[in-house]
Amino acid sequence: MMISITPLGYAAGAEVTGVDFTQPLDNSTRDTLYSAWLKHIVLVFKGAEQLTPEQHIAFSRNFGKLDGHESQVPETLYPGLPEILLITTKPIQGKPSSSRNAGRNWHTDLSYSTRPAKGALLLCKEKPEVGSDTLFANHYLSYETLSPTMRAFLDPLECVHDATLIKGIEKRDPAHVAEMKRRNPPVIHPLVRVHPETGRKSLLVNERISGIVGLTDEEGTMLLRFLNQHATAQEFIYRHRWSVGDIVLWDNRCTSHIALADFDTNQARLMLRCSLEGEVVSGRLAERVEAESKESLLQAIAAAA
Ligand code: OGA
Ligand code: MN
Numbered sequence: 001m002m003i004s005i006t007p008l009g010y011a012a013g014a015e016v017t018g019v020d021f022t023q024p025l026d027n028s029t030r031d032t033l034y035s036a037w038l039k040h041i042v043l044v045f046k047g048a049e050q051l052t053p054e055q056h057i058a059f060s061r062n063f064g065k066l067d068g069h070e071s072q073v074p075e076t077l078y079p080g081l082p083e084i085l086l087i088t089t090k091p092i093q094g095k096p097s098s099s100r101n102a103g104r105n106w107h108t109d110l111s112y113s114t115r116p117a118k119g120a121l122l123l124c125k126e127k128p129e130v131g132s133d134t135l136f137a138n139h140y141l142s143y144e145t146l147s148p149t150m151r152a153f154l155d156p157l158e159c160v161h162d163a164t165l166i167k168g169i170e171k172r173d174p175a176h177v178a179e180m181k182r183r184n185p186p187v188i189h190p191l192v193r194v195h196p197e198t199g200r201k202s203l204l205v206n207e208r209i210s211g212i213v214g215l216t217d218e219e220g221t222m223l224l225r226f227l228n229q230h231a232t233a234q235e236f237i238y239r240h241r242w243s244v245g246d247i248v249l250w251d252n253r254c255t256s257h258i259a260l261a262d263f264d265t266n267q268a269r270l271m272l273r274c275s276l277e278g279e280v281v282s283g284r285l286a287e288r289v290e291a292e293s294k295e296s297l298l299q300a301i302a303a304a305a
Helices: 027-040 053-063 139-144 148-154 174-183 217-231 294-304
Strands: 004-007 014-017 042-045 081-088 119-126 134-138 158-161 187-190 192-194 201-203 209-212 237-240 247-251 255-259 270-276
Touching: 004 027, 014 027, 027 042, 027 053, 027 247, 042 237, 053 081, 053 119, 053 247, 053 270, 134 139, 139 201, 139 217, 158 294, 187 192, 209 217, 209 294, 247 255
Parallel strands: 014 042
Antiparallel strands: 004 014, 042 247, 081 270, 119 247, 119 270, 134 237, 134 255, 158 187, 158 209, 192 201
8 A cells, every 4th residue: 555645734743554464564654654753753553442552553663662651640551551551541550640641731742751752653533522622833933934043042051940830730639749750850952952853953942941051940941931932923733633443643852742631631631652762862950050049050060061
């Protein structure tokens, strides 16, 4: 069967047809899909509702090494298959799922760790009647559309990423949250990153950043507000409206995404995710500097650098 790749949006997104993801891919098919992924940033595969978890894992391995999800709450992993993470509104072991409100602000997966994810393959198994789309923002475009003067100003800057800024984290099980915080102290990443495969620069900004190193709190807050607004402007977005059986593969190295909460959360939404491990450690822990306030933390990190 011939593979076809049809763009779905200007900023990102392409639908791929003609792939039998229940079978191993031959090299040329794999290369075609991989290049299409780098080019279109988000790939959509339809009709995967019968895929077994093992097939989902095997297909995902074509795009990189899988994350064993050590950073995640064990209850949200597929029983016996830690390569699969459950993002679901359905109770897990009789308790509300701690992933029921995952992704509710603009974020880049694992940017609160020193090794942000390479990408992920999210498979929709069950969905609510309406709503719950996922939006992806192309951060190459948001970088490239800034003025040369602004880009030159941003290029050397670094930001503090903080897992406690995950929206809705306070609604999760307090024991899980404490463990999450313990495993994920604030980390520092470059504000502008270079994609390891395409070599293109993109903005690493999202709504889980507490400040910009070296700027005052007020300066950083203002600049981040502008950058987040710019990065998530309509023209940089691909919006995915889910159907059961869709697999969406995104490149986390040049994007952010958000899972909209515009649905009846009493209805079942069940997504299975294989995550691609980041290739490099691009961040460093921010905890080595002691500071009383956030403001002095940002200054102290700058002074220590
Ligand atoms: C994710 C995520 C989006 C969604 O899996 O990383 O943010 O729509 N999920 O569930
Ligand atoms: Mn996510």
